[in-house]
Amino acid sequence: MTGDRCRPLSSRAVLLLAAAVLLAPACREEPATPSPPTRTTDAAAPQRLAAGDHLTRELHAGVVHRYDVELPADRLLRVIALQQGVDLELRLFDPDGGEVTVADRPIGSRGSEELLVAGAGRHRLEVTPYADPGDQVPEGALLGEYELLAEGLPADETTPIRVAAERACEWAVAQSGLAEHARVLDAFDRCSEGLAAVGDLRRLARAEHDRATELGTQGEATLARHLESLEQAAELYAAAGEPHRALELELSASRALAEQGSPERAVETLRSLISRLDADRDTELLADALGMLGEIHSKGGRWDDALNALERARELPTRPSCAQMNRIAQRAVVFRRIGAFERARGPLDEAIAMGEELGCPSADRSVVLYRRGEIALAAGQLDEAADYATRAVEMSGRRQRATTRLFQGQVAVAAGRLDLAEQALGEARGLYAAARQPRSVAVCDLSLGELARRRGEPAKAVEIYRRSADYARARGDRPIEASALLGTTRTHLLAGDLEPALGSADRALAIVEEMRREPSGRTLRAELLASQHAVYDLRVEVLMRLGREAEAIHACEQARARSLLETLSGEAGELSPRAHRLRDRIDGIEERLLLDPEGSGAEALRRELDELDVELERERAHARPAPPVGRVLSAAEIQRTVDPGDLYLSFHLGDERGYLWLIDRQRIDSFELPARADLERLAHHAHEAAVGSFSTRRQRQEQAARALRQLSDALLSQAADRLAGAERLLVVPEGGLLYVPFAALPLPGGEERLIDRHELVILPSVSTLAEQRRRLAGRKPPAGTLAAVADPVFAVDDERLGDLRGGVRSRRRSGTALSRLPHTAAEVEQILGLLPDGARTHVLSGFDATAAAVRGGGLSGYRYVHLATHAQLSGDDPRLVFSLYAADGTPDPQGSLHSRDLYDLDLPADLVVLSACSTGLGEQIDGEGLVGFTQGFFTAGARRLLVSLWEVSDESTAELMRRFYEAHFARGLPPAAALAAAQRTMSRHERYAAPFHWAGFQLQGEPR
Secondary structure (H helix, E strand, O other): OOOOOOOOOOHHHHHHHHHHHHHHHHHOOOOOOOOOOEEEOOOOOOEEOOOOOEEEEEEEOOOOEEEEEEEOOOEEEEEEEEEEOOOEEEEEEOOOOOEEEEEOOOOOOOOEEEEEEEOOEEEEEEEEEOOOOOOOOOOOOEEEEEEEEEEEEEOOOOHHHHHHHHHHHHHHHHHOOOOOHHHHHHHHHHHHHHHHHHOOHHHHHHHHHHHHHHHHOOHHHHHHHHHHHHHHHHHHHHHOOOHHHHHHHHHHHHHHHHHOOOHHHHHHHHHHHHHHHHHHOOHHHHHHHHHHHHHHHHHOOOHHHHHHHHHHHHHOOOOOOHHHHHHHHHHHHHHHHHOOHHHHHHHHHHHHHHHHHHOOOHHHHHHHHHHHHHHHHHOOOHHHHHHHHHHHHHHOOOOOHHHHHHHHHHHHHHHOOHHHHHHHHHHHHHHHHHOOOHHHHHHHHHHHHHHHHHOOOHHHHHHHHHHHHHHHHHHOOHHHHHHHHHHHHHHHHHHOOHHHHHHHHHHHHHHHHHHOOOOOOHHHHHHHHHHOHHHHHHHHHHHHHOOOHHHHHHHHHHOOOHHHHHHHHOOOOOOOHHHHHHHHHHHHHHHHHHHOOOOOOHHHHHHHHHHHHHHHHHHHHHHOOOOOOOOOOOHHHHHHHOOOOEEEEEEEOOOOOEEEEEEOOOOEEEEEEOOHHHHHHHHHHHHHHHHHOOOOOHHHHHHHHHHHHHHHHHHHHHHHHHHHOOOEEEEEOOHHHHHOOHHHOEOOOOOOEHHHHOEEEEOOOHHHHHHHHHHHOOOOOOOEEEEEEEEEOOOOOOHHHHHHHHHOOOOOOOOOOOOOOOHHHHHHHHHHHHOOOOOOEEEEEEOOOOHHHHHOOOOOOEEEEEEEOEEEOOOOOOEEEOOOEOOOOOEOOOOEEEHHHHOOOOOOOOEEEEOOOOOOOEEEEOOOEEEEHHHHHHHHOOOEEEEEOOOOOHHHHHHHHHHHHHHHHHOOOOHHHHHHHHHHHHHOOHHHOOHHHOOOEEEEEOOO
8 A cells, every 4th residue: 555645546446436426416415413522421211312412421341321312214323432442332222122233343442333223213222341251340440431423314215225234334343353254254245335326435435444354354364355455445535535544544554564474565555654644744643653663663673763763753743642652652662672671661651651641441551561561571570570461461452462461471481380371371372363463473482482491391392482483584573583593592402402502592693693783872782682692691501511612702702792892893973963952952851850850740851861862872873884793702812812921711601500711822711600690699799798898897897708708719719720820810700790899809719819919900801802902003192191080069068169158059969969079189189299290281170170171172182081079870871970060159050971971072091090989880781791981981092991899988099099000100010000009008908908998999991
């Protein structure tokens, strides 16, 4: 259904239209103009219904609305019920009480039901809510409302033909998808012939529309006839003066094409429709079309195209509606499929609230609820997921029941409730198969395969996964195929069939590598990789079991810091005008939130801010040339990067077991480690114990020593001999090990710590180090020596504001005031005193320590950049806080530097020191590490970073920095050696001996 709106009519449409037009003048009368709607309430006694009436009524569960229709012999009455959140059945009884007909189109709780009343006498019309046998709706619960319109028509010699046609249509509609297909089509044909004979174009178009719906119930077998019938209905609607309905049917055709495995044709149809709706300025239907386009792209793994379409839909000036609720949920689904679960949570909560406020159909809201439950399931919150699943099933109608039961089965599988899972998944698959929805059947098979695997039925599981993968491969559905191959890999691995496991893992990896190139923006690509990280993990496990160690190391490296690697490999680009507009909007929202973080509408502003962050990142990505894939090093190439005296410690965490690879130029050794959950538990305890070691209580000191020893034993006990010969350890951690203060870990079998014998450097991956070296090779050293930021003005009560303090408006930050850092000024003064004579320096302190100065290049052109200020963590976008007030007391609305801002800086420094709290942390994303300041500063040009793992003490940090710079500048030690020397000295000082004071700082990046 693409192309010019003036294309010739199809032959069937021509014949029907010709008959209708020729006969129309003889039998058509303008219907009585309905009066404005009158709202009425439930009543036991029947209400009178006559031509021209227009009623609006609420309908409750278990309630029947009855109407008396008194007709003379020369009149007919057409009754139209507009459904608004409730699925209706209309039943007509003749004057003798016999049931004449039932109107119940299979369209759920939207659209309209209608029937024709004919014959003299008093007829009774009953309006009831459709009750699905599986529904559990409390008696008397409000289901929604409907409008009832009554149109008068004349009775004449054509009335028997019209009535027979209407009855044929009413029967066919009520039996669509239920009775024998041929009988239903025959009834529609009789209906169309009769309506054409009496010249009722509008009803003829609707009958053809309903006929198309019946053809759609037969799936792919009748797809061509279904589309042809939709096209004929559209042509008839256009001829009847309802062009908008014709365009709606093009949307229906696109949905049919997508559901029946022809997404490319669906996209083609939608693009044609969208171009015409753009010209017609039909924003509501355009938003629906864009929403459907986004959904199709999302299912195919074309994430960027999906987000582009849904962003366009979101920006259109449409009224709040249930369709808008669905589009908001669709955008969240894209994020969920990418793996950006936290980004999906906000839009889904917004959609749930909108659906409740607008009173959207419970069936539609049930889909949003189960989508929200998927986020809980992904986070491992099984009780919450089960609650959403139960609510979704209870609210779903007959059309949504398969979807909600599928999700209920998925939750049951995850929770180990296998009998419930089998029941729910079996019902869902049966419903999907009956509705001839092959893609949904394939999705259901993914869960049924997992069910079989958990029951110890590997052959059955592999066969189910194969069936799903074959369907997906034939239709280019990459997400389903990748999931099926992943399940196959798990099943083969469990059965010990290693070669087949590797084959399916390789095919799954190829698909994931292709998909992860789709989203624009480093964070979305990273989150997609995290969601598919199991593919890489399983491949590593299979290769190690096969004894193919070098390939396993390459596979592990392939899953690490890929977005950072690609960002380093790419080229910078200028911000587009749209990116600047987005930044202005972000700055405005942040100012409002910082001034009143708990005010009215704050939560909605935070959701909008999250959306704008994503759009800005994607806009930045579009402004840059597409980054190369980023070269991942092989095991042999990794060995060649190792300097004499260095030793790589590369950790891999797996669900069943982990691995430690020790790599130098001469050899590679592999050691098996405990499972991920066990190691991450020990790592968490070690981190918390080190942070708590600031206490002078002996119990806390012993607790820290014990926790650090337990972690060291688990990680390093097998590697004692290899460690002994290394001067510098290059550690590549992942998962929970990213939080470990490696400097404080005791050496295997001894009392000394790692830092007592080794220099330590932390790396995101070896490939990123190699790429950083390539990128910075030949870079001239900056002319300046050191630029520093110290002692910014954070609080309204800062004494430096003097007499202005009483009149300055407070800048609250989520209710938490930022304390002054008085030691940072002395810290920087001490560093300056260690520099050689003539060193070029630049210090921003007090009111001059502004984020604007940093954005404007105030720190560029210096070999060393020292930032002594507060850091605040917030998901994947932490920030460094600079002066929040000017000297005249004016608040600075852009007083922070977000990690996202760092990517736009030019900072060619050899070393950036973040002398602040938790600057080495951020959002942990599997395969990327801690996404925060590190990636931003490396991208901006920094060669290495000195960051912290926890909230550090102002005093002890100043002391550590003094000792570090003294060792570097006065003694000439390289940064890694200088940090090791400073930490050793601190650990032996009675006042600073606890790991809290020194072990939280680590050097990242270039070790040389």
